[in-house]
Amino acid sequence: MPDRAPQPVERQLPTEESRDLLALVRDMVQREIAAQAAAEEDSGRFPREVFSLLSESGLLGLPYDSEHGGGDQPYEVYLQVLEELAAARLTVGLGVSVHSLACHALAGYGTKEQQAAHLPAMLGGGLLGAYCLSEPASGSDAASLRTKAVREGDDWIVTGTKAWITHGGIADFYTVLARTGGEGARGITAFLVPGDAPGLSAAAPERKMGMKGSPTAQLHFDGVRVPDTRRIGEEGQGFAIALSALDSGRLGIAACAIGVAQAALDEALAYATGRRQFGRPIADFQGLRFMLADMATQIEAGRALYLSAARLRDAGRPFSRQAAMAKLFCTDAAMKVTTDAVQVLGGYGYTADFPVERFMREAKVLQIVEGTNQIQRMVIARHLVGPESR
Template identity: 85%
Template sequence: MPDRSAEPVDRQLPTEEARDLLAMVRELTRREIAPRAAEEEAAGVFPRDVFRLLSASGLLGLPYDEEFGGGGQPYEIYLQVLEELAAARLTVGLGVSVHTLACHALASFGSKEQCADHLPDMLGGGLLGSYCLSEPSSGSDAANLRTRAVRDGDGWSLTGTKAWITHGGVADFCTVLARTGGEGPRGITAFLVPADAPGVSAAVPERKMGMNGSPTAQLHFDGVRVPDSRRIGEEGQGFSIALAALDSGRLGIAACAVGLAQAALDEAVGYAREREQFGRPIADFQGLRFLLADMATRVEAGRALYLEAARRRDAGRPFSRQAAMAKLFCTDAAMAVTTDAVQVLGGYGYTADFPVERYMREAKVLQIVEGTNQIQRMVIARHLAGPESR
């Protein structure tokens, strides 16, 4: 991977503090994350020590309130940190995004007492979170989930199976959406569940195309006892809590996609400058120069799109449509840019000796997680044309 610290991305950062934060993150990724990425991804090694380091460095709670151990940073800054982490290793960038998603319900809808009790450890205490919404029979149709929570004395008993859970089997806590009422979205409630609670177990991790260092597994809940003090929000409010979290989470996925695409572009440009054919660098050939130009344009456009959505969020303005657009465009761009990077490197790009084949495999999942890109188009169209009539 090229040394990205030598030619940093041109960023318009609003404060000196933000510039120092990005410089620190870039140095951390150069020293602690990037050198291990290829070897550990090939071996399927989850870098738990890196997440502990990020927590100790204050990078696992950047967009949350300083009162509870967060960084107090606007989303505009947090997402650029996420982009840097993903450019070094997607397993780390996506992992931070998922952890932030797992904290969102409590930070945004929990009581002051709940936040004081739990958020400091979640944001800066070395804990790692997972977000449990999808199930084997309800992915895009999340409102049709079947995991059930029933009253059990002064608490709840959770039973069911969650699927496609990032950090499944390695997380310390889970934000779980479960059915407490009738069918449909109004019967769902959110809970904060310790991952080591009796009755919680993880299946064997999925065998995936990419992201082998990031465990994805089903989580089983077998009569898991949860006190009512760990219910987040009101009964039946869980689905709206989940959707609010996903709006913000989609911006995280968009930023990760841009980071991955930037890494692929950097690799392709570096190779094109050095590789010679017909007595000259291949970067001199117009066909390849145009390919690089299109790649760079996609990266810049994606970055501008997610930052504009983040600024709307930071200003308290509606941003759901813009978040869906950013997730859709940036992840499609990452798939295109990584595919083109393989083409630039030719036969070498198809081998594991260069990282672009890994980038291409990793890019695919970004078009699927936290709402497929088909779902994003539905969200955007709903904002433009209203709900479908039936």
């Protein structure tokens, strides 16, 4: 009989340094994250100490320049680290992706003075970030946001409400998109807002079906004063900055989705090879064998797709269409794989005694965040045939 234990995913990493990095991450995952994941998700506990450890280890700033405390790692490597973290606990993997998204605006569009002043603490100083684009009435239609920033001398006064904010209420800084001009995308500007700014408050966290350890909350801006030195980019450039960040962020979601799917497949394999019915392992039955084969194929295809998009990004080539494709395919695959994993375990899969039901609940949100999969299809179609006629 072959060895039935799940084997580590074989990686094609570009350097010996990146291979050592992933080995470090896998060791950390087993020691600090995986064993506590189920209990802490069940209790709704956010593992802030894990993020502090990741920061100390240089894992919160991997794709950014070492000049400001980053890890100088290509996206190809960073995304595989995300996958490993998400496979252990999505709250951690997605949290790192959101933090990276929150750093993107300053790293890509901030002045050298702004970057020197803030990036070192954001990337390796123990801070945790959040990204504030969505609002109660503007989710997919992000360009219709209503949070306002009004100029008052050398400051901006921000008023409004943001919704569905991962790390809402616990983040140390927020990248906030607010309206500074007229209607539409051209009237939006980006700001870096401290988490303890007077007038900034968080509502009670949303009660979610999954990712209970990751707080998601509305943020209320009641006349929050933000110095103009914390404006990122030019006035009116915010929406372009947001879209640029989301292209990269969608790859992070794709990698997290494959991590969750891989964890579900590993559980399904372990159960199917150990569970015996009719005198033999249920993995010997063709119906289950084909299901497992399809699950593995979806995962391999998704991983290849997100890595291909990452290599385009690393090469400085356009990757927006491929990022949308990766986010769409990988998250749909994760939903299918996790659902099938529950089926493989049968009645046990439907209980909280096994982790596959948690994986299935977590996979669902990945089809929604950072652009629903319907939005991804719109993005892909626009690249193929142009904007819709009006």
